[in-house]
Amino acid sequence: MPILVTGKRLPLNCQASTVRGFTLLELMVVMVLIGLLSSALVLNLNSSKPPPLKQVRERLQRFSLQLYEQAVLRNRMLGLQITAAGKVRALESNNSTRQWQPVVHKSHTQLLENWHLPTTVRWQLDNSNLSTATADRPQVLFSPQGLVTPFRLNLYQTDSATRQVLKEQFDDRFFYPQEHNRSG
16 A cells, blocks of 8 residues: 555555546655755855944055055055045145145055045044044155154944944054064
């Protein structure tokens, strides 16, 4: 006597060809597909993408490193400025007028293009040498000799789910890893 997948026995007066249902193979294929889709979803949700605040810090570090390198390569004094509105700018010193102006070198415009911090990120820059930041002067200077103004940049963001304040820090020791390793 044939037994159905549900565990019920097929009545004797009913033929097996008239009973409609799924075969065991079809059910196994569906279960494997569901398993694959759910594992892909879990992997996608748990990706190793860094939190937004860490991304902002890393972008600032890359931008600053480009300024540092360009100051040496171009033999020009360059500066990093973050405005009150969160605009991150690259400035260069005009040797003849001693004024600061946006970097406008055709081959470097994409490298040193201005950008904005996300509106959810707050920042605080501690800089002992340039305590008064003005609209036309950068807060962090990069010299042609490879020197950087001492600074500490703190980035803050409030996590909307936990209301916890997240913090990332970036300072001038990033440019001198050998000295930091010796002293630490």
